[in-house]
Amino acid sequence: MTASRSLTRRWDPWSDFWSLQEEVNRLFESFPTRGIRQGLLGTSYLPPVDVLKDKDAITVKVDLPGMKKEDLEITVLNENLCVRGTKKLDAEVDERNIHTRERFFGSFERVIGLPDPVDPERITARFVDGVLTVVCPLRESAKPRQIAVDVK
Amino acid sequence: MSNVQKRQETAPAPADAYQAEPERWLSPRALIYAKTDEVVLELEMPGVQRDKIEVTVERDELTVTGWRQVEDYENYQVLHQERAPFHYKRAFVLSENVRADRISASYDNGVLRLTIPRAEDSKPRRIEIQ
Numbered sequence: 197m198t199a200s201r202s203l204t205r206r207w208d209p210w211s212d213f214w215s216l217q218e219e220v221n222r223l224f225e226s227f228p229t230r231g232i233r234q235g236l237l238g239t240s241y242l243p244p245v246d247v248l249k250d251k252d253a254i255t256v257k258v259d260l261p262g263m264k265k266e267d268l269e270i271t272v273l274n275e276n277l278c279v280r281g282t283k284k285l286d287a288e289v290d291e292r293n294i295h296t297r298e299r300f301f302g303s304f305e306r307v308i309g310l311p312d313p314v315d316p317e318r319i320t321a322r323f324v325d326g327v328l329t330v331v332c333p334l335r336e337s338a339k340p341r342q343i344a345v346d347v348k
Numbered sequence: 349m350s351n352v353q354k355r356q357e358t359a360p361a362p363a364d365a366y367q368a369e370p371e372r373w374l375s376p377r378a379l380i381y382a383k384t385d386e387v388v389l390e391l392e393m394p395g396v397q398r399d400k401i402e403v404t405v406e407r408d409e410l411t412v413t414g415w416r417q418v419e420d421y422e423n424y425q426v427l428h429q430e431r432a433p434f435h436y437k438r439a440f441v442l443s444e445n446v447r448a449d450r451i452s453a454s455y456d457n458g459v460l461r462l463t464i465p466r467a468e469d470s471k472p473r474r475i476e477i478q
Contacts, residue, residue: 244430250423257419259431261392261458289381298377299392311427325417326394326458 241283241304251340253333254310261326262299268323270330272316277330280305313338373437376414376460385471387446387464393436394458395419401460405448411439412460445470 248255258279260268268281282303285291314332321330376391393401393414400415414436442448446464454461 244432245428246426246431247428248421248424249427250425254427255424257431259394259458261394262390263457288383289379290383293382294380295382295387296378296380299379299390300377323457325397326392 241300241302242306243279243300243304245279245306245308247308249311251334253331254312254314256308256330256332258306258328258330259326260323260328263323263326263328265323268328270321270328272310272314272319272332275310275313277308277310277332278305279308279328279330370435372434374432374434375438376412376436378438382466386466389440389462389464391436391438391460391462392458393460395431396436396458398455401453401455403451403453403460403462405442405451408442408444408448409439410442410448410451410462411437412462413437414460 244259246257248257256277256279260281260283263281263283267284268279271278271280280303283301285301310332313335315335318333319330321328323329376393378392379388379390381388391412391414393416395416396414397417400417402411402413404411404413416433416435419433442464445467447467448464450465452463454463
């Protein structure tokens with residue numbers, strides 16, 4: 197049997213391009229949290245989020261200084277945790293007299309893909325010093341289980 | 349002794365868990381606006397506990413330092429991190445139109461709110477039309 201492939205190949209300028217595209221696709225697919233998406237509201241306010249995992253739960257922390265608890269909505273659906281709300285400017289502030297405005301105000305929405313199945317009934321949320329901490333306990337079946345090896 | 353000086357002397361020292369002089373500070377986002385009698389300065393410092401805030405005034409410079417609660421991520425697998433784990437510090441130069449010696453401060457939900465009264469002659473005055 198002889199090798200059917202010749203020793204030289206014509207260089208295809210597009211092959212490098214496509215292989216880069218493939219690599220980028222692979223990178224996005226393998227991203228552990230399945231991505232954090234901005235919600236459909238399409239506003240520019242994106243409160244920063246940390247996503248942590250240990251053997252019992254997925255913990256999500258969001259910086260939301262100045263938010264009122266009643267203006268905040270946290271929902272979970274199909275392995276997506278959605279944090280949305282509206283940060284309101286104090287009614288007493290006359291917009292004509294604002295000297296510096298760096299704080300974000302307005303509506304926001306962040307959707308966090310949870311990498312493992314969680315138990316929605318047991319999710320807890322705390323809001324302390326402007327930091328929202330949502331602890332999503334893993335569903336029992338999603339936890340690693342030790343399998344005993346039978347040696348006969 | 350003015351109230352501000354008193355506050356400086358009784359301000360709590362940062363706990364040992366915090367570095368004496370961090371290599372990097374985060375500048376808290378500010379909202380500054382004027383009211384008839386006072387100027388209000390709001391600074392966002394999420395993750396800072398009330399007793400870890402220092403507000404000092406030296407001559408015309410106001411400095412705010414907030415020591416962020418140190419979160420230990422060692423026992424976790426960090427899947428995604430956007431929150432900057434730094435302490436906050438920012439300085440402002442106050443104009444002579446405000447009474448720097450009469451600053452009052454309150455803190456709620458990660459926002460420090462400083463209220464500085466305006467000096468008498470800098471307040472807007474209505475002029476009556478005869």
